[in-house]
Amino acid sequence: MNSGGLQRSSHAGGRFVRSYLNWIGRWIIKIIRGIHGIGAFALITVAVSVRKFYTAHHVVHPILRQQIYRAGVRMLPMVTFIAFALGLVVIGQSVSLLSRVGATTYAGMIMVTVIVRELGPLAAALLVLARVGTAYVIELGTNRALGEVETLEALGIDPIHFLVMPRVIGLAVSVFSLTTYLIILALLSGYLIAFLQDVPLRPGDYFSQLAASLAWHDFLLLALKTLGFGVIIGIVTCYQGLARPIRLDEVSTVTTLAVVQSLVGCVVLDLLFIVVYLVV
Amino acid sequence: MSASTDYKGPQPQIELLNAEIPRTDVRAEEEPTVRQVNWTMCNGDFWVIAAPPGAGKTDLLTTAAGLQRPAEGELILFGYPTRGATEKDLLPHRRRIGLVLEAGGRLFNELTVAENVTLPICYHSNCRPDSASEQAARYLEPAGLLPHADAFPTEIHRNLRPRIALARALALEPEVLLLDNPLAGLDPRQARWWLEFLSALVKGHSSFNRRRISVAVTTDDLRPWLEFGGRFALLKQRRWVELGSRADVERSEDQFVKEMLGTYSD
Numbered sequence: 001m002n003s004g005g006l007q008r009s010s011h012a013g014g015r016f017v018r019s020y021l022n023w024i025g026r027w028i029i030k031i032i033r034g035i036h037g038i039g040a041f042a043l044i045t046v047a048v049s050v051r052k053f054y055t056a057h058h059v060v061h062p063i064l065r066q067q068i069y070r071a072g073v074r075m076l077p078m079v080t081f082i083a084f085a086l087g088l089v090v091i092g093q094s095v096s097l098l099s100r101v102g103a104t105t106y107a108g109m110i111m112v113t114v115i116v117r118e119l120g121p122l123a124a125a126l127l128v129l130a131r132v133g134t135a136y137v138i139e140l141g142t143n144r145a146l147g148e149v150e151t152l153e154a155l156g157i158d159p160i161h162f163l164v165m166p167r168v169i170g171l172a173v174s175v176f177s178l179t180t181y182l183i184i185l186a187l188l189s190g191y192l193i194a195f196l197q198d199v200p201l202r203p204g205d206y207f208s209q210l211a212a213s214l215a216w217h218d219f220l221l222l223a224l225k226t227l228g229f230g231v232i233i234g235i236v237t238c239y240q241g242l243a244r245p246i247r248l249d250e251v252s253t254v255t256t257l258a259v260v261q262s263l264v265g266c267v268v269l270d271l272l273f274i275v276v277y278l279v280v
Numbered sequence: 281m282s283a284s285t286d287y288k289g290p291q292p293q294i295e296l297l298n299a300e301i302p303r304t305d306v307r308a309e310e311e312p313t314v315r316q317v318n319w320t321m322c323n324g325d326f327w328v329i330a331a332p333p334g335a336g337k338t339d340l341l342t343t344a345a346g347l348q349r350p351a352e353g354e355l356i357l358f359g360y361p362t363r364g365a366t367e368k369d370l371l372p373h374r375r376r377i378g379l380v381l382e383a384g385g386r387l388f389n390e391l392t393v394a395e396n397v398t399l400p401i402c403y404h405s406n407c408r409p410d411s412a413s414e415q416a417a418r419y420l421e422p423a424g425l426l427p428h429a430d431a432f433p434t435e436i437h438r439n440l441r442p443r444i445a446l447a448r449a450l451a452l453e454p455e456v457l458l459l460d461n462p463l464a465g466l467d468p469r470q471a472r473w474w475l476e477f478l479s480a481l482v483k484g485h486s487s488f489n490r491r492r493i494s495v496a497v498t499t500d501d502l503r504p505w506l507e508f509g510g511r512f513a514l515l516k517q518r519r520w521v522e523l524g525s526r527a528d529v530e531r532s533e534d535q536f537v538k539e540m541l542g543t544y545s546d
Contacts, residue, residue: 055406056402056403057406058402058406058407058408059399059402059403146386147383147386148388150347150386151386151388151445153347154342154347154378154379154381154449155399155448156371156374156400156403156452157400157403245304
């Protein structure tokens with residue numbers, strides 16, 4: 001290769017590196033802007049929720065109850081199914097394996113670590129995101145695109161108070177309640193499956209192990225984590241649906257974006273809680 | 281004493297001074313605005329603002345209603361300058377203005393006709409929706425919507441739906457009513473009803489204790505409004521052009537005005 005060819009090749013390489021760095025830079029700026037926008041929206045929502053929780057409560061609180069029914073009560077059949085599946089997959093399998101190596105005394109610890117601390121809250125949050133969070137983005141995005149949000153403002157109704165606050169609080173309460181329900185059912189169904197597999201583990205031993213493995217901070221952190229998951233899903237889905245003017249054809253795009261951002265937000269929060277669990 | 285005898289002459293209610301109206305339409309690639317708007321709306325006024333589609337009629341009304349601030353210039357609502365005002369400070373003044381947006385009034389289709397009207401009443405007075413049904417009937421009845429109170433907006437005729445938005449806006453007892461192209465898509469009989477109803481509101485409607493409400497409408501056809509409007513204006517080439525009274529409009533040699541009146545020929 002002559003020197004001209006080498007020079008051209010080196011220029012092309014330089015251009016590639018620059019364009020790659022540009023792409024990374026744009027990507028980082030986009031993420032920072034996204035976090036900034038969602039953070040600001042979250043702060044506004046918290047401020048409005050604190051300041052106006054009792055304002056027009058005859059109108060807003062029925063909507064809050066409606067959202068809890070929608071994101072919580074109506075999710076019970078699906079959560080029941082997932083709880084049984086988790087019991088079967090995690091508890092049934094691990095107890096069966098532990099009994100083969102004579103280590104069934106660790107069953108309670110494994111169950112608390114896997115179901116109570118990790119899989120239970122995440123599974124409940126993902127179910128709520130898939131079933132209700134996506135519906136929120138579509139609903140609110142359509143409301144925004146059709147100008148209903150401007151109508152609320154024209155009527156002197158605060159859209160954050162009327163549309164966002166009931167959804168965020170409703171989701172937080174629902175994820176917390178569903179997680180509790182899912183964990184209890186998964187632990188019970190897990191024992192039932194272990195019992196059906198003839199594993200030599202008496203109910204008394206099983207529940208003693210569970211009780212011994214649970215510490216006071218498990219209850220506190222579980223509550224904080226599940227409420228956090230609910231708030232993240234609520235804020236992100238409402239933000240993507242409402243925060244900026246969109247066209248009807250953009251609703252599907254913002255829905256996908258909201259799902260991805262909610263998922264990332266929940267996983268990041270989960271990672272933070274893992275650190276907390278390691279410390280306490 | 282009736283409300284009509286309290287009339288103390290023209291008082292400015294909405295003032296736009298050298299205002300530049302921001303465009304909020306997300307479909308717009310650039311951001312053209314209506315510039316140099318000098319508009320003072322006083323009590324008892326019946327303004328008709330003509331403009332072709334896409335000229336910024338909705339943006340003008342949403343700015344005049346205080347939903348967005350002018351990019352430049354001043355917006356003064358009932359003597360209160362909005363520049364630098366917080367949303368909380370502005371809300372009491374904004375609530376004195378009713379806004380009926382176009383496209384059927386942008387109704388809440390998941391609520392019944394009565395619920396659409398009771399929503400703002402209940403939100404602002406913190407009452408249960410069922411306890412406000414009598415109050416809702418007060419606004420539904422003059423709009424001819426009482427028989428449809430329990431229907432959903434999508435279940436009633438398309439021509440009647442904008443009346444729900446009108447009743448909803450009136451439920452907050454505004455002093456000024458801004459309507460964005462209210463006659464769009466209506467048949468002549470319905471259009472006549474709107475013209476007469478709005479005219480009655482300006483003079484003091486018997487159903488609302490003869491309380492006078494100032495009205496401003498936007499339109500893309502001046503003809504139906506000539507008989508009813510008090511003052512006329514145009515949005516032309518992104519500028520506010522005040523035309524004056526009906527006689528001034530009819531005398532105007534402006535090609536654009538003639539087009540709006542359907543009297544222009546090459």
